Amino acid sequence: MNKQTKTEALTQAATPIGTTEGYMPGFGNDFETEALPGALPQGMNSPQKCNYGLYGEQLTGTAFTAPAHQNERTWCYRIRPSVKHTHRFKKIDLPYWKSAPNVDPDVISLGQYRWDPVPHSEGGMNWLTGMRTMTTAGDVNTQVGMATHIYLVTESMVDDYFYSADSELLVVPQQGRLRFSTELGIIDLEPQEIAVLPRGLVYRVEVIEGPARGFVCENYGQKFELPGRGPIGANCMANRRDFKTPVAAFEDRDAPSTVTVKWCGQFHTTEIDHSPLDVVAWHGNYAPVKYDLKTYCPVGAILFDHPDPSIFTVLTAPSGVPGTANIDFVLFRERWMVMEDTFRPPWYHKNVMSELMGNIYGQYDAKPQGFVPGGMSLHNMMLPHGPDREAFEKASNSELQPEKLDNTMSFMFETRFPQHLTAFAAKEAPLQDNYIDCWETLEKKFDGTPGVK
Secondary structure, three states: OOHHHHHHHOEEOOOOOOOOOOEEEOOOOOEEEEOOOOOOOOOOOOOOOOHHHOEEEEEEOOOOOOOOOOOOEEEEEEOOOHHHHOOOOEEEOOOOOOOOOOOOOOOOOOOEEEEOOOOOOOOOOOOOOOEEEEEEEEEHHHOEEEEEEEEEEOOOOOOEEEEEOOOEEEEEEEEEEEEEEEOOEEEEEOOOEEEEEOOOOOEEEEEEEEEEEEEEEEEOOOOOEOOOOHHHOOOOEOOHHHEEEEOOEEOOOEEEEEEEEEEOOEEEEEEEEEOOOOEEEEEEOOOOEEEEHHHOEOOOOOOOOOOOHHHHEEEEEEOOOOOOEEEEEEEEEEEEEOOOOOOOOOOOEOOOOEEEEEEEEEOEOOEOOOOOOOOEEEEOOOOOEOOOHHHHHHHHHOOOOOEEEEEEEEEEEEEOOOOEEOHHHHHHOOEOOOHHHHHOOOOOOOOOOOOOO
């Protein structure tokens, strides 16, 4: 079938009360949805016979015995069980998609780095062939750490499907629009939105508007969750109601198809004769989700000083160390600055966490030149960084009035692990060789005179 016919073949449930355009609101909720009336069993999970001749199957995102507040699973009622969606596997090579540990002896990861947007190549690329790994951290085999990627997508996946057994993927679009047709429903994604695709979820990626480019954080560790607000209280930052999970959708379609699986950093394909997107109904709390970054409500200082950037955390993936994340996803969006007698941009610092930043649109306040939309930077653990001279001089000498940072949206993937550059990031991606020189013209201002600023 062609792309249009395939899309029309997707049968979606009528939108229930409380949903918006085929989505259900909430983060971590226990959802239930059916694309055919009566497909979802009531009062039990595994009836002797399911309606419509469906198979009951559980998809688990945590150990069965995980604490109740962390336990995640979804019951699916599908046309075929998942064992019919895989057959014999063969290994394939996706040379630009790397997993940790990936330490190239010919690459120096110690340094402050910045890249221009990775350009699209002339050949067509889909979600798999267009993935370009920039950094890796930790170890995919022990399920700790992460990787960061750029995706370059110009072509839809046709009768091709994918899932990662290694990780959940946090997708941050910068250009173009994509459709993620998943086992549990459809997510349409565009810039200024993000999506989280759980480990083990089967999906197909189609281009709605291309070319498409964006950033991906591949999380090997514990799932992303909302950060604790502490004394901030119950509101602001990212609110649960603004996250959207798709309603049930399914395909009942026979066609030769390929399923690609990422497992322990290796890629395998298997051939089947039908679409695996055949879940007619489901209930549970393990599901894909999208979020509109424009609904993020930042909080900050209203008298003096510049708070830690962690106050802008949207999602966090915890580690075994309290307060030290496997990954933090941090958003720097439009906001008001009103602090008195305060250096307002991010201050100079040297951090135990490794910080990879990406620019979605606009201008970042600490780097007014060179950090362009689609570009990214890396400041690895315990390497000093901060504003360039232009930003420092402006912030140090401006008349401090209430000021709105406008036309800006950047983000940070922050991890407790050092991030190692791939050969692609070091040798093929458009690295700005002169980035390190942005601090070269900072002046010595000390003159030994007390009380002089």
